Amino acid sequence: MTANQPTPALQHYVLHLADTHLILGQRLGEWCGHGPVLEQDIALTNIGLDLLGQATTLYEYAATLIADGRTADDLAFLRREHEYYNALLVEQPNGDFGVTVARQFFFDTFQQLFLQGLIHSSDVVLAGMAEKALKEATYHLKWSSEWIIRLGDGTDESHRRIQKALNELWMYTGELTTPAPYETELAEAGYIHNPATLRERWMEHVKQVVTEATLTLPPADAWMNQGGKTGRHTEHLGYLLTEMQYMQRTYPGMKW
Amino acid sequence: MSATWPLWEVFIRSRQGLDHKHVGSLHAADAQMAIANARDVYTRRMEGVSIWVVLSGNIHASSPDDAGSFYDPAEDKVYRHPTFYEVPEEVKNM
16 A cells, blocks of 8 residues: 555544544533633633644545545534544543543543654655644643642542542543554554554553552553444534534534 | 632743743642643743743832832933933944
């Protein structure tokens, strides 16, 4: 396989990346006007907008690969639930601030390692996107790691809540480093790194921060939920899409 | 939450070589968080390349009531400006 050949595996893969960015960006956008303090309200939506920017690049690329007349906007707003390939972790509801921080921390740790590898991809579009995104992701990880430490090593209540959030989201972390069939295919073709190779370093960083935060992690061999990357989602995605797609469904093609 | 967080004054340097300028204030638990918050609140539109934060309580300001005795006496002391003096022809560079 040569670079940029629009195989079904590459189409799926780029959509998977785009969806993961879009859905998490949408979740963070839900905080707009609801942050615990003004400063964090802005921080959360800044991160959300970074992710939306990255999603835009990815959907535009996906549209050129799929080449069936659908635009980046069509792909983002007019697909059905089972046609989204985002990881289950990012569609989980915001919960309290602790849940949002824990979700972000698990994701950011993966994302930074992932982008460091993607920079070297033979796919120039993905490599270019990764280079820009890595600076943003580095800041996101700093933000979420700091908050894990502050909440864990904060008050009794913050400790209890962030520990609960880590425990509850743990089952969605395994999917990040478990390759979907299209990832295995692309990895075998030397096109991308197999995400499984990031597992150890992901665990290392997560453990280090969690330990500093005086928190504990559930067992590494705990049962892990899978399926988002191949379109099998938790019940939460449907509600998110209903809200996100409302305007395009009700007023097709509207712009503002 | 913010009720228990101290207030910080934020200073941003917009470009290398310029001075830090006061841009506003925000709440944060400590200096590190104050810098991170300042990054998110005050540098979103490329306003800066460097951030200083100072606990608002550590800034001691002159009182507006003192303005008369502080600043007015300087009004008639024009000789304190270098331009008040004529530089002799013989002095080439000064």
